[in-house]
Amino acid sequence: MDFFTAQDRARRLTGRLVLLLGLAVVVLIVVTSVVVAIAVVLLDGGPYTGAALERALQSRLLLAVATVVILVVGLGSLVRHLQLRAGGSVVAEALGGRPLNLETRDVNERQLINLVEEMAIASGMPVPLVYLLEDPAINAFAAGHELDDVAIGVTRGAIEALDRDQLQGVIAHEFSHILHGDMRINLRLVALLHGILVIGLIGRMLLHASGSGRRMRSRRGRGHAAVLGLGAALMVVGYAGTLCGNLIKAAVSRQREFLADASAVQYTRNPEGIGGALKVLAAHRLGSRLLASHAAEFSHLYFGSGVRSLSRLTATHPPLEARIRQVLPSWDGSLPPPPTIRVPRPQQSATPTPGGAQGSTPQASGALAAAVVASVGRPSAEDIAHARRRLGEIDERLFEAAHEPFAARALVYGILMGADPSSREAQRQALKGQALPEVLRELEVLDAPLSGLAPGQRLPLIELALPALRQLSAAQHARFQACLRRLMALEIRAGALQWALHRLVIQGIQGERRARRDRHLADLAGPLSLLLSTLARAGQQDEEQARSAVERLASVLGVTLDFVSEPALASDLDWAMARLVRLVQAERRPLLVAMSCCVEHDGRIDPEEAELLSVVAWTLGCPLPSAERSAGQAETGTA
Structure with a gap:
């Protein structure tokens, strides 16, 4: 699906x-x-x-x-x-969860954060807040309304009783609930x-x-x-x-649990991960039952049942034996020894094997666009491995900065400051008058690693920084937003990617007002023309090729499009997105196809184009795994 x-x-x-x-x-x-x-x-x-x-x-x-x-x-x-x-976050706190310290030295907590970060980046969505429930049961949940207010909660029993592959299977299960819209229901x-x-x-x-x-x-x-x-x-x-x-x-929850288990296998290509977690849960003497007073109210959110049910009719989860046999058909019924609270041995996941085709869409006009659209909301084992490699390639100083509130602000300022020398100098002077001294000192420390930032690394760094930025106080948040507005106002040549990353930071911290989805493509010719023209020009020097790409898409979408030759202002792009987010769900697939075709009309998707496409897709509520990796698969015939 x-x-x-x-x-x-x-x-x-x-x-x-x-x-x-x-x-x-x-x-x-x-x-x-x-x-x-x-x-x-x-x-x-x-x-x-x-x-x-x-x-x-x-x-x-x-x-x-x-x-x-x-x-x-x-x-x-x-x-x-x-x-x-x-x-x-409201659900997590009602269950007694505490947000994990992103700089934690605890091996189990660090591993959990790493797995959530890898899965989020592989899925093309911001890193959600991670909460730890100090409960000996083995359980987890994902809760939220939209992609920008998700929280994932995991119990102490789960992070200490499960090894890395098993915990990854549990996290993949929860991401399935996020990507399939279960958490909103x-x-x-x-x-x-x-x-x-x-x-x-x-x-x-x-x-x-x-x-x-x-x-x-x-x-x-x-x-x-x-x-x-x-x-x-x-x-x-x-x-x-x-x-x-x-x-x-x-009745509904039981079916969604089977789907989430199957999706966890699809995402990780490792049935022993989620299957092993279910077997450990079955062997655990405390099971999945939570001690929190509000546990029954949220019982349908959990990885395991969480509460004791009087009958199978009121049970929100299928029997564990049935779930295990679904992902491990050859299971002989044996269970591992009851787990003890322990620190799991560091493990490296096996190298995932290349998978088969993920399908295509009939509206796509190119193999790259087909591969990109087929991957929406369907992260694969290759996406997870790609995310892990991307995180491993980031300078350790930048990686650590993304997890600390003062340094995270400095990191975001450094990423969003323009490439033009005169712009950067004016922006730096403006920050001296508005930003906190501690943040300015962190910015100076990060200057050297930021200058060596590789293409394609800005988006994952911002995604990593969002949980730390969400922990800012109201006063800190107001100052941070004022600094961001000042940086954008002083930008001489604000590119589309800079606008998109800036939008990601703002929306990722405070969310966006949920709009009614009551508009059709035919109602949105102006915003479509502006957005598609911007995407077609990204990374493309030949304006005629960009114009041709937009004109070809007019017949695909059934909308009259006018190529916008002048670079759009950030305010114009915000205007366009405020209208496009009202597009009905049924017509978002052809829009994403058109966006992908615009980006890849020159036959490739470079890292900056992939970042731009991912941010715009996420704004539209379509979490997109690495478009750059999907493009590479399409070129080699594996997607």
């Missing part, structure tokens, strides 16, 4: 879930309305006669009660949605189920209030009994609705 199909399927699945849960809410509203209406009539006094029941079932009273119930459920869901709006489920649960919580509050001996304004006997009955009925109805919601959630 390719990225675009997976995203469409995730959206359809979300719609079905909302419909099923909506039906559960309708039933809940009907039953609750009748119960509350009867209780209201009984509290008014009078004999228990048919007339009382008739009064309770009056349409006006039922409508009023139904409105209140809808408001309660809706308000409960909205409050929980707003609480989770910040993304995966999961957080929406949390909010919807919380709204239904509120009815049961109100019932419990009424029971508690009545049981504590609070006097009612109405007659003690009859009124008190009615309130007790109302509370009990609301508890039953609310928890029954929650049970129905959990059954729906569990």
